[in-house]
Amino acid sequence: MTATTGAAFAFPGSFWDMNDEPVIEVSRLKFSYDTFTAVDGVDLSVRRGEIFALLGTNGAGKTTTLELIEGFRHPESGTIRVFGHEPARARSVLKPRMGMMLQHAGLIEELSVVETLRLWGSLTTRTDDAVELLDRIELAHRADTRVEQLSGGEKRRLDFALAIYGRPELIVLDEPTTGLDPESRQRLWQTVEQLRGSGSTILLTTHYLEEAESLADRVAIMHQGRISVEGTLPEVLATRPSRITAHVPASALDRALPAFTGTLESALDGAVAFLALETSALQEDLGALLCWARDGGIDLDHLTANQASLAEVFLAVGANR
Ligand code: ATP
Secondary structure, eight states: OOOOOSSSSOOOHHHHSSOOOOOEEEEEEEEETTTTTEEEEEEEEEOOOOOEEEEEESSSSHHHHHHHHTTSSSSSEEEEEETOOOOOGGGGHHHGEEEOOSSSOOOOOBHHHHHHHHHHHHHHHHHOHHHHHHTTTTTGGGGGGGGGGGGGGHHHHHHHHHHHTTTSSEEEESSSSTTTHHHHHHHHHHHHHHEEEEEEEOEEEESOOOHHHOOSSSEEEEEETTEEEEEEHHHTTTTTTTEEEEEEEEGGGOOOOOSSEEEEEEEEETTTEEEEEEESSHHHHOOOOOOOOHTOOOOOEEEEOOOOOOOHHHHHHHOOO
16 A cells, blocks of 8 residues: 655654654554443554544544544553554653644633643643744634633634644644534645645544545544554545446447446436446446447447545445444
């Protein structure tokens, strides 16, 4: 599998960073709340400079997996390495290098926005230009406002600002765009893209599949504690068949159809025949259909040829319960 990396420069770091090791390496990870197994043998590898989207149904175990990677929980079994460290035992080592946005923020209501950022900077030992950062996330006009007076979306953006404060090498975001209006969502994603462009690695969860589809270098879909599908977007989409549809004159079916590799269904409605083909060889079967139509002088009306969408893959994962 190949990953698209947008790394513009390498971060200065230890010898460990000079090699090609993944930033996050998770192997056979298992975690249970009492008797309920929320994470059930997860393998995951996040490479330097990529945006990796962890998708999944409600309750699939995404947040628990992120909390384990962030070092807030100890695995029941399996291993996690972040920059080569065990996160639950190396939180102080990882803090300067790893920004996190949890699903529920723990902001201090009495502090102002800019005080919150500065406090966070001192706690994480990361440095940044707080004013410029607030400008970037469109909170500059609220710099001196107390956290308790912020709207839900503004709190979420402040939370995002804390995660990216100091442009850490690794940024873990749990549903960062939930609760944001469409414009703020788009701006957040632009910032995430810029961070990737300047070398940060980003692991995030989202329920917005179109966002993952347009921005993630690799995605994984989690279901009932396990990763069901994982890879680059083309690899993940290729796990479901593509679809070709067309309308032809019913009389065209007098001419034998080609031997498609996929499964063809046809239905007649008066003088029109509807063709629908599900195939794992889109180019080959589309070529065969086009040749058949050309050689027979047949008009293909309403011709469509589409790869499966991420939503279809997602639904198929959920259907295999
Ligand atoms: P969502 O998309 O709804 O946020 P998720 O994929 O992030 O879900 P988790 O929050 O990791 O899922 O939860 C996984 C499972 O573990 C769920 O069934 C949830 O009810 C359960 N769970 C989560 N936290 C706890 C807890 N503190 N105690 C007991 N069970 C929990």
